Amino acid sequence: MKRMLGMTLSTVIMMASLSFFPTKGFASSNEVVPISLTSDAPGYPMDENSTRIKKILLNTNKYALTTWWDEKKNFDAQGEGYLDLGGKEESDIRHPAAMSLGLAASLSFHVYDPSYIGVSSSIATQRTSQLVSSLALHHRVNTSQGWGNRWQSAHWAYFAGFAGWLIWEDLSEENQEYVRRMVEYEANRFIEYDVPYWKSPEGEVLFPGDTKAEENAWNAQLLQLATAMMPEHQNWNLWMNKNIELMVSSAATPTDQNNTYVVNGKPVKDWINGSNINEDGTVVNHGFIHPDYMEFIAFNNTSGIHYTLAGMSTPEAAFYHSDLVYNAYIDLPFASPPFEGPGGTIYKNDSSDIYYPQGNDWGTDRRMQFATLDIFADVFGYDSSLSKGGSYWEPLHAQKVLDMQNRHSDGHTYATFMEDTYDGREEWVAHHAAWALMAKWIKDNPALRISNKSYGPTxxxxxxxxxxxxxxxxxxxxxxxxxxxxxxxxxxxxxxxxxxxxxxxxxxxxxxxxxxxxxxxxxxxxxxxxxxxxxxxxxxxxxxxxxxxxxxxxxxxxxxxxxxxxxxxxxxxxxxxxxxxxxxxxxxxxxxxxxxxxxxxxxxxxxxxxxxxxxxxxxxxxxxxxxxxxxxxxxxxxxxxxxxxxxxxxxxxxxxxxxxxxxxxxxxxxxxxxxxxxxxxxxxxxxxxxxxxxxxxxxxxxxxxxxxxxxxxxxxxxxxxxxxxxxxxxxxxxxxxxxxxxxxx
Structure with missing residues (x-):
């Protein structure tokens, strides 16, 4: 028999009793503080660039609620109960979770347009709630033998958890608790986590060709979300300090081992135990300098979104070395040879083209991550010393995405596999567009505050x-x-x-x-x-x-x-x-x-x-x-x-x-x-x-x-x-x- 969205919480807790993560610090009550936008909070901006981002997000919504829902996932055949997600691997969990964030952002920021998408707001809300609730229910903390407690699962829980927080009032109390427990469980995994590094303090490569910058940053995102959602949680300080450690570590350079600059209560050198990026801001992943993985700073920057929505100040650690990494896109030249032709900088003036100095294995037409970074650089102000700032680059990269979407009546982005070889590419565009839209909203929001205060001892x-x-x-x-x-x-x-x-x-x-x-x-x-x-x-x-x-x-x-x-x-x-x-x-x-x-x-x-x-x-x-x-x-x-x-x-x-x-x-x-x-x-x-x-x-x-x-x-x-x-x-x-x-x- 198909389980319904309102199944009794005690039943799920009983089912999960054999699969709990060790119970240290688990709260016994729902501690989530819902997002409460004040009456004087600004609406979504209407300038040309903001309108373009909104259109990109709406296109991902259109695809999600039509072709993706009905054909790719075949969720329409499952009715209105909890969805069978098909398994607990990346394609089963991460991809729907990322898509749910795109939908939730559109609905919660009131940019969803049923006349454009062809699906009513009520159906869109019901499907987003169904998707988030199903993802949370199937997590191992709520269902025995469910997904979670594995490499990258914090990343997946982040997408689903953030989506749930955005539409909190549209979830039943039972489903709110499933979401809360999912986020709490994944956050508690990191309390005594040993942070990994690409290189040791002495410069020894620990993971050949594989920076831990992105991994540390996406794990930090889950802790950002947990601390924003549950500000009174008994593990809040543990989560926050591990969040800061992960963010600083993700952007640590070799010379940071001696860096005495104080970030959120401690010198950088005391936060880290190795390095994950090069001195020039470039990142090595998949065995070569990889511009796609330099995007890890966006995962740290999303702190500005989460904490502003929570009415909190954003730790300065969220932007540590973001200027250095963003500079490597814009003003760092690569000579050819030894690098591949034509050489020059990664970003190209007056063009949406991206130069990959040592090649690319993800396809030739990824642009949404760059448009998102451009917006973050402009909103959070780490582009001020560059030859051209984020506001110059954003329309070049974002328009490329919109032009690609305009090729398809259902709003999806990619036409061929070689444009982006990642099999979750459409969902990937959706969550980036969600971040971009929320950052646009935050730009002139007086609630945005950045703080270098200490969050207590580590x-x-x-x-x-x-x-x-x-x-x-x-x-x-x-x-x-x-x-x-x-x-x-x-x-x-x-x-x-x-x-x-x-x-x-x-x-x-x-x-x-x-x-x-x-x-x-x-x-x-x-x-x-x-x-x-x-x-x-x-x-x-x-x-x-x-x-x-x-x-x-x-x-x-x-x-x-x-x-x-x-x-x-x-x-x-x-x-x-x-x-x-x-x-x-x-x-x-x-x-x-x-x-x-x-x-x-x-x-x-x-x-x-x-x-x-x-x-x-x-x-x-x-x-x-x-x-x-x-x-x-x-x-x-x-x-x-x-x-x-x-x-x-x-x-x-x-x-x-x-x-x-x-x-x-x-x-x-x-x-x-x-x-x-x-x-x-x-x-x-x-x-x-x-x-x-x-x-x-x-x-x-x-x-x-x-x-x-x-x-x-x-x-x-x-x-x-x-x-x-x-x-x-x-x-x-x-x-x-x-x-x-x-x-x-």
Missing amino acids: YKRLSGKDRYETSVEISKEGWTASETVIIASGENFPDALASVPLAGKYDAPVLLTRSNQLPGSIEKEIVRLGAKRIIIVGGTSAIAGEVEETIRNLGAMTSRIDGKDRFETSVKIAEQLPSSDKAFLVNAYDFPDALSVASIASQQGIPILLTKQDKVPFSTQSYIEHTPFITLIGGESVISGNVEKSIGEVDRIAGRDRYETAVKVMETLQPGAKTMMVSNGESFPDALSGSGLAATLKAPLVLTRYNEVPAVTKEVFEEDSIEHFYLLGGENILGEKIPMTLLDQ
Whole structure:
């Protein structure tokens, strides 16, 4: 039996229960804020260029509601219920989704013309609603085994979701919820997403011939939509900061690795971890410089549409390097040879022709993306320094599209396969025309605001499948190479904690090992770092001789620092540091307080010495007798008053518990930090590895419980100074609620 558009929501939720994406952050109620255009908002402009764009969009509507609906898709035979889309591949989902956006834009901006198209407004609205609802229903979050959670599915969900938002009031409550859940699900996929790059920070090509500029930009579009539609969602900050990261990364050049210009709260260099475009603004895809893929900036620019419709300001990141890329179309010459003839610039004066310097594999007559870019450049103002701006180029490219459409009575654009070889070419024209029309409307809209404000702190989780691989991930985050590596026990903390200042001396990562076997991941990381000196910390009871032999076989000079016990080992480490008149004294049997001070000790070259709770061992006492300034870390339950009296005049930093002690250490010794490390206060290995990175980044460490943030730690994140934090360890160490709680301050 055919399912009807009003099928019960509970039925669909039951069907989808086996296919949910992990449920972190899923909202339990409909949080979409519909688009509300104020009474004084401008109508659609009537100038010649705007009228041309409207005509192009109407032609795509005409084709969509006649030939495409009745013949290509045969949807007319399915009646008025949910449509069978034919499958869950690109042609089944992306193409109808893109077409739905063209229809929704025409209807919602009141440019739809039933007399021209030959289909009434009510039927057009019903079919658009039917199409959007069917796309949303068939998503895996709403129907078991549906489409979604795959490469490019965020792109498809964006088209359908944006179309749904535009016609929100024409959808039933059930279908509104299907749309909301679809967008929310796809947005949540990116909360801890590792952003891909064409090239590494060192310039190594990671994906030969395949920039990630377009991929990152279309994923950003979904997050733009989610943050515009659901401004009060509990994951809003997570979505927005990932959106900004994706947009900046999509347009990152090799030299941006050192770019200190601040975009939405952080220097560019801190947003990125590689590059996706060339220094001249060109983009390599399909193995060559490809003008069609330079259009990725349009996907970022659509932020200006989404956020204006939502009554929000648009992040400046949406236009990062748009001027550079657009310049590469207009004012960047290509000599022939080595490039293909005739050479010159990609755009040609007084012509709609496009020059492809290294060839083209998508056909000879694609123009709608260029017309859309021209409009965006003019509307958002990134063409001001060019020899000719977007307003010059737009009529040349747009008229070409309209002339092609005028060849066909049903309004479709292409006559032959070679004009555009993409099989979703007509739908592709429709969604570009929708963007172009909405940008035209926005041009003189006072609601358009661009802001470079910060959207709160960002975060990154550093983790592997175990403590050893996590130490590798921490090392990779902080070091591209290192002459020295500190090897410490991943099973026993005292020697390892005392070694952190030594790591600071050599600007070296701390890698963890098992007591009797060097993990393969650690061995590979030593090789990657190109280490020439390995320092093993601890005796053979902590790190066996077999491990040392394995390390020696890697070819690096290897030494060991150890004493007859943990106290003497800490002293021997201290003796390897530059002379200091200060020392931190911590409990040798209770790691949390020592963790909190380790990165600061490393930064300042201050040794960490170990003591018993109620007595200072001889080796430690001998050392501190010559050290005038001693700071005890922890309260009297950790280091007793007797110890304090035996030493003499000392300072003490302590809180009511380990969490408050960590905060007090930070507030006393490193106030105003912009970067923070967050570690589990009941597990030492990940924090130990992270202390070396924390020292390099001048980032103090605070502690939390597994899946609950103590009030004193929350208060730290209420300060506006924090821009970024690292989570040290996977979700088995720091649960999924931790980042959300910290970002919600």
